[in-house]
Amino acid sequence: MAKGKIEPRLVIVLTIIVMCSAVLLSFVHQWTEPIIAEHAASADAEAVLAVLPEAEETEFVSAGDLIYYKGFDGAGNLIGIALQDEGRGYEGGIRVMVGLDMEDEKVLGIDILEHSETPGLGSRITEEDFLDQFVGKSFSDSFELQNDIDVISGATASSRGVTEAIKGAIDKALEVYGGGE
């Protein structure tokens, strides 16, 4: 091949390969996307029930920018609310669903919705041993790593991400419920 001159065959072959790839992938995408979206939606619904263990019915609420779920028990009494927030982990965002008892100002439950932490290391934030320590915490606790929160060894950034997300969720919830509702 002469210097500076590109054979058209190279361009054509590569273009055809990329086009075939794009067509194939758009089919696979179309086929799998609804299933993936379904997983995400059912994960959200499950997460709401997981973080509000006593709730039997949930109600979707959209208040301005904030989207949250209200959880009611069998008798229709409000148990608490569940909302999402995101913290910054080691590899990327950590999306957390937090269940809050707004009356007693306590955390009812935590569930990790999405994260991209290192498998086996930061990904241990999803384990119950780590998450259970947040249950029952009062809004006024310091949430300070090491002192108030047990950090997963080797995964400080991931632990901080979760803690940030929980604190963020509490702040958001207090804004909505601020001044007593």
Added chain:
Amino acid sequence: MLKLFKDFAKGLWKENPVFVMLLGMCPVLAVTNTATTGLFMGVATSFVLIGAGIVNSLLKNLIPAEVRIPSFIVIIATFVTIVDYTSRAFFPDIAASLALFIPLIIVNCLILGRSESFASKMPVSRAIADAVGMGVGFTWALTFLGAIREILGFGTLFRGTEFTLQVMGEWFEPLSIMTLPPGAFLTLGVVIGVFRAVENKSLSLTRLFGNSSLNTAKEEKSI
């Protein structure tokens, strides 16, 4: 037929991608903290290896030499993206725990290496035999490393699946270092050492008795 079997069998032990050729070390070190993730990663990589091997072998006369590497990468990336979508759709839990290591299969040098050095020069049947052998070799190696690390690091086998086995008793204090990256280096180093020791032993045995497997042992040394 014998040739095909040889193409297949070399990946299992003699040219094992992990223990002999030391290819694809990134997933080997990163996702072998449990047998489950090791197995899944091995199967996912095998699928890409076989798919890319077939396509690259079929297209070997069509792709000009100047653009073969970009073509291989596009073909490999296509199969990896298929794996990424389908694993997120049908195995959401394992896919979530492997996270970004599935897209990273694209840069696994084992796949590009086999496409470049074997599939693109061979007929489809031999390319398939080679890819299946390498895939099985890669999968058993990852599962084996994962099993060692999981047993020592968690005391279980195949965590996070329905088939979880509690291997160690209550007395067992999990060695959390085995689940961390240093555990991968320690395990891999010891296993490769054992692998070499076994090979040397068979080499000295064949020297003593002069049997016909001497030739294969010599080939092994020259790799």
